[in-house]
Amino acid sequence: MTTLLDLDREIDETEIGWLLSKRASAVKARDADYLVSRFAPGSTGFDLTPAPIAPGSTITDAADLRDWFDGFEDSIEYSVRDLAVVVGDDVAFAHSVDRFTATPVGGRRFQLWLRVTTGLRRSRGVWLITHEHRSVAAPPE
Structure with missing residues (x-):
């Protein structure tokens, strides 16, 4: 028997899945403003990129992310x-294996697989990212 609590969790899981899918679309569109808007104030991250998610940094500056996008x-x-x-x-964790493919300015196209762990908090009914960690992963089989 499905309970109201089970339905609430399914809705939350679906909403978080949508958020992460929308973020993937925003990376493709180079939409730095949307990407930054999904982080809670004071969020931190550990990433492979120099900005805006440098190790232990606070994620607040869309301009840094636009500069990073301009490198491709x-x-x-x-x-x-x-x-x-x-x-x-009011908290959630998500993990996935993500694929990033791009061509650096003046370079050769590459593909990178990432293992991503995302911590989220619900604030005023909206899921926001509070912490994110990316590391290089082996390609899935």
């Missing part, structure tokens, strides 16, 4: 794979 030619591809979400009352 033509299209950027980003996809989320094998997403798993665990939801509590």
Whole structure:
């Protein structure tokens, strides 16, 4: 029997999945403002990029992210794979294996697989990212 609590968790899991999928689309569109807007104030992250998510930094500056995007030619591809979400009352964690494909300015196109762990908090009914960690992963089989 499905309970109201089960339905609430399914809705939260779906909403978080949508948020992470929308963020992948925003990377492809180079939409720095949207990406930054999904972080809670004071959020931190550990990432492979120099900005805006340098190790232990606060994620607040869309200009840094736009500068990072400008380091790539033509299209950027980003996809989320094998997403798993665990939801509590007002906190959640998600992890996935993501694929990033891009061509650095003056360089050769490359593909990078990332293992991503995202911590979220619900604030005023909206899920916001409070912490994110990315590391290089082996390509999935």
